[in-house]
Amino acid sequence: MIAMSFFIVKNYRMEAAFDWGNWIKTLGRPIFWDSYFLTLRLAFGATILTTLFAFPASFFLSFHASETFRRWAVFFLIIPFFTSYLVRIFAWQVILAQQGVINAGLSLFGLGPYTMLNTMFGTMIGYLTLCLPLAVILQTFALNGVDRRLVEAAHNLGCGKFHTIFAVILPLAKTGFVVAAVFCFILSFGDFVAPYYLGGSKPPTLSIMIIDTSKSGQQWPRAAVVALMMIVTLMGVAFSAIAYAYRRRR
Numbered sequence: 001m002i003a004m005s006f007f008i009v010k011n012y013r014m015e016a017a018f019d020w021g022n023w024i025k026t027l028g029r030p031i032f033w034d035s036y037f038l039t040l041r042l043a044f045g046a047t048i049l050t051t052l053f054a055f056p057a058s059f060f061l062s063f064h065a066s067e068t069f070r071r072w073a074v075f076f077l078i079i080p081f082f083t084s085y086l087v088r089i090f091a092w093q094v095i096l097a098q099q100g101v102i103n104a105g106l107s108l109f110g111l112g113p114y115t116m117l118n119t120m121f122g123t124m125i126g127y128l129t130l131c132l133p134l135a136v137i138l139q140t141f142a143l144n145g146v147d148r149r150l151v152e153a154a155h156n157l158g159c160g161k162f163h164t165i166f167a168v169i170l171p172l173a174k175t176g177f178v179v180a181a182v183f184c185f186i187l188s189f190g191d192f193v194a195p196y197y198l199g200g201s202k203p204p205t206l207s208i209m210i211i212d213t214s215k216s217g218q219q220w221p222r223a224a225v226v227a228l229m230m231i232v233t234l235m236g237v238a239f240s241a242i243a244y245a246y247r248r249r250r
Contacts, residue, residue, distance in 0.1 A: 005224040012218045026225040032209070036229070039205045042120065043189035046127035050135045050184045051177065053128070058139035059165075062146075074140065077133040088129055089197050096122055096198065118200030126194025131184040138183065142176020143169065178245035182238050189234060206230050 008017045026032055061070050080088065095101045096116040106112040116122055146169055154164045170177070192207035201208045206226055214223040 001224050001227060005221055005228055007221045009218055009221060014218065014220055022219075022221040022225050026222050027229075032226070035204050035206050035209050038203055039189060039207075039230075040233070042123060042127070042195070042205065043185050046124060046131060046188040047181050047184045049124065050128060050131045051139075051181055054132060054135035054139050054180070057136045058143055061136075061140045062143035070140070074137055077137050080129075080133050085130060086193055086197075089126055089193050092122075092125055092129065092198060093117065096125065117198060118202070120199060123195045123199030126198045127184075127188045127191065130187050130191060130194065134187075135180045135184055138176055138180035139173070142173040142180070145176070146172045175245045178241050182241045185237055185241075186234055189237075190230060 003016075004014075005022055006018045006020070007014050008019050008021070009015070061073050065073065093100075097103070098113050098115065098117070100116075102116065103113040106114070116125075150168055150172065151164060154168045159167065190207055192205075192211070195201060195205045196208055199205075204212060206229070210223045210226050213219050213226060
């Protein structure tokens, strides 16, 4: 892919070369940076929302649910991955449509209809569909590794429930939570299906830009430039997050 980014296209045919033109033209276009920062915002937003929504469920499964219930819950969280992600997104198209299930329910109370398809809201729903089950599972495993004796010691020393969560439990489970967040960011940042089918692809994310660029005059080298920028970004975020997760307190 690195070599391809320096190739040139003549008469709709790719030829081997070493030309910086693809990098200059791609990175010099404002639309690339608009798509880049849009993709970053959506991925970070999906990661934050997924982490926040997953925590109550994972906390309940780890600290309050029985072992049998926890096993069944993890099993049911895995079930969505038995089906195609694309099929689940098509199901959300029916649910979020102008005449879909949600608007039909809201109409009973004299509300709506609301436009949810072809919006950033629709894209975010798709990202949560992809990431939330995985985040709950990873967070549950991380919380299961917390030493209960330390939690009991915090309670004995007078720590309230919320203080114990933020001062004891979360720091001890930090590594697992960061790993879950990294997975969510990677999946969201590179996803094509949700922004295309639920977000309307306007404005395009980087994954959609790769498709559009490759179709436009067979510009595979420029599409390779976009893909490499995505890889560099993901590697930077992943390495930074993992370094933070394993950093020891002094």
